[in-house]
Ligand code: NAD
């Protein structure tokens with residue numbers, strides 16, 4: 001019988017928590033669980049979801065222990081995995097990350113451009129704090145982090161906690177692979193074998209084959225050149241209109257390099273003028289999420305608590321949830337599954353900075369990820385990635401050193417920003433907005 005794991009979900013009050021818990025329950029046969037603990041630093045927000053999760057646990061899996069807490073010692077003692085999805089500053093700060101750059105005609109996005117940089121400056125400290133709680137109370141555990149911006153957080157963990165059991169992950173590639181499987185008429189993305197390289201939210205597929213080695217790229221290219229990744233989807237997160245627009249715009253990103261299939265996020269770097277023109281500076285994605293996913297999830301939780309039962313109010317499970325179970329399973333049971341993770345390059349992309357955190361396929365077993373060699377990459381991608389990886393490194397250096405200069409350089413270097421003077425104006429506004437969260441910059 002498989003050994004049971006104990007899990008701490010950090011960011012217990014996240015809109016994604018019920019989906020993760022549900023996904024864990026649905027996978028008991030391959031990933032059995034002893035205990036699930038929710039941890040958050042916002043007791044009130046967490047409790048609204050935790051009480052509903054407690055009802056769900058009692059109905060679906062009474063044998064699994066369940067608790068929730070804001071006390072690190074209770075949360076991090078005796079666990080095997082921390083699954084972290086915290087949002088430092090909540091949606092209120094996301095809204096400012098998106099709206100401040102837009103004021104200056106620059107892309108306003110959660111993880112890309114100045115907004116992503118601002119969010120990175122808020123996330124580094126608290127994610128490191130979680131890694132340290134884990135180290136203190138459960139030194140053999142693994143931190144599976146998907147708190148954003150994952151690229152900057154990953155670089156921070158590389159710099160500040162090297163060699164620790166921390167893996168940074170993103171669901172965008174698996175989400176898109178699920179879409180590709182739909183386009184191809186396959187049951188599951190796992191029927192495909194892929195090659196891919198890039199940075200987080202900044203990557204390209206170079207090969208998609210079936211298990212017999214047949215090339216599936218021609219059929220995908222035909223669809224993507226016309227419709228981007230747009231398909232009828234049930235994916236609860238990505239079916240919103242703004243996400244569908246992003247999926248469609250991928251056709252113009254694809255046009256730039258028809259040899260590869262692109263990540264949707266590249267639109268922010270390659271078509272920033274288009275993105276700004278199609279943004280409403282008074283109503284951004286943060287507003288859409290607050291009016292949409294947050295209301296839906298917290299509304300459902302309130303009904304479950306009121307009714308005292310889950311019946312009639314099933315939570316939705318997002319695509320990234322199953323990916324996290326795959327990852328935990330691979331480590332716990334040495335499955336050697338092939339997965340896309342964010343890891344130190346270290347030669348895997350031959351002609352690229354060995355110290356950059358890249359997103360590439362890895363074989364995952366009980367000692368963590370073993371990156372696969374992706375060879376040399378073309379000049380276009382290498383140029384874009386070099387610039388973006390340097391932005392990410394500068395942000396982490398700025399955070400460590402408390403350096404205004406380096407953060408100004410980081411924002412200036414971002415492909416989304418037209419000049420150093422615009423960068424400075426945005427930076428000065430962001431400093432004011434983030435004074436409760438950022439280190440003091442000198
Ligand atoms: P949310 O605001 O609903 O939830 C985040 C929770 O984190 C809140 O309850 C908040 O109180 C808590 N939190 C904030 N700071 C904390 C700290 N220092 N310690 C403990 N808890 C803390 O946000 P959401 O939209 O559900 O997203 C959660 C996170 O997951 C975000 O970072 C989001 O970007 C990320 N995410 C990443 C991926 C990926 O592909 N990597 C996919 C989906 C979501």
Ligand code: G6P
Pocket residue numbers: 110111148170171172173175237285289
């Ligand atoms: C994708 C990305 C995540 C990001 C999320 C944002 O899944 O991979 O990194 O957090 O989208 O979605 P939202 O619905 O909050 O805009």
Ligand code: MN
Pocket residue numbers: 150169170171172201
């Ligand atoms: Mn992501």
